Amino acid sequence: QVQLQESGPGLVKPSETLSLTCTVSGGSINNYYWSWIRQPPGKGLEWIGYIHHSGSTNYNPSLKSRVTISIDTSKSQFSLKLTSVTAADTAVYFCARVTAPYRVNDAFHFWGQGTMVTVSS
Amino acid sequence: EIVLTQSPGTLSLSPGERATLSCRASQSVPSKFLAWYQQRPGQAPRLLISGASSRAAGIPDRFSGSGSGTDFTLTISSLEPEDFAVYYCQQYVTSPWTFGQGTKVEIK
Numbered sequence: 001q002v003q004l005q006e007s008g009p010g011l012v013k014p015s016e017t018l019s020l021t022c023t024v025s026g027g028s029i030n031n032y033y034w035s036w037i038r039q040p041p042g043k044g045l046e047w048i049g050y051i052h053h054s055g056s057t058n059y060n061p062s063l064k065s066r067v068t069i070s071i072d073t074s075k076s077q078f079s080l081k082l083t084s085v086t087a088a089d090t091a092v093y094f095c096a097r098v099t100a101p102y103r104v105n106d107a108f109h110f111w112g113q114g115t116m117v118t119v120s121s
Numbered sequence: 122e123i124v125l126t127q128s129p130g131t132l133s134l135s136p137g138e139r140a141t142l143s144c145r146a147s148q149s150v151p152s153k154f155l156a157w158y159q160q161r162p163g164q165a166p167r168l169l170i171s172g173a174s175s176r177a178a179g180i181p182d183r184f185s186g187s188g189s190g191t192d193f194t195l196t197i198s199s200l201e202p203e204d205f206a207v208y209y210c211q212q213y214v215t216s217p218w219t220f221g222q223g224t225k226v227e228i229k
Contacts, residue, residue, distance in 0.1 A: 045209055113164075
């Protein structure tokens with residue numbers, strides 16, 4: 001069974017860069033599309049972007065100027081960097097995988113448990 | 122961007138009752154690109170339904186999905202105690218993938 005685990009600082013200062021890593025275990029990182037999704041406290045879900053194991057990416061236009069998603073297949077990890085953060089970026093950040101290989105248009109079947117990131121000085 | 126609007130915002134029901142949740146899209150979404158998720162407090166969302174009507178592995182058959190075009194429905198035929206949670210619809214046909222704002226199913 002595929003498992004995803006987010007890791008990274010729980011507190012980031014305003015204007016700095018939020019950096020998170022998702023480690024994949026129990027399955028291959030190859031041939032799938034891997035996403036980051038966030039959820040502000042008490043609010044709904046926002047898709048941030050995805051990366052394919054080949055390195056191709058697609059970002060939500062609302063965050064595109066500040067987001068970079070990268071992948072390290074040798075470590076079965078992919079990462080999120082979000083620059084110039086503000087309090088509005090405070091959220092639980094989830095990593096997720098689609099159901100089937102090779103399919104970009106697919107539902108999110110596997111999720112990490114999520115990690116809370118607070119932006120505060 | 123496709124906007125998904127869920128209704129009602131909150132549904133107050135008793136165990137054993139039927140729940141009907143609605144998801145309306147701002148433009149047509151082919152059925153194969155619409156999913157439903159359940160989220161319990163402090164947990165990650167769990168995929169219930171993909172392709173508008175296909176249950177994910179391990180999902181009980183009291184959960185069913187239907188709809189096409191701009192109107193989709195999630196039905197829980199008889200609520201169990203563990204079903205009281207927040208439910209989200211999501212489209213994955215057009216980037217950016219978007220979610221509805223959620224429907225909370227609470228115990229009456």
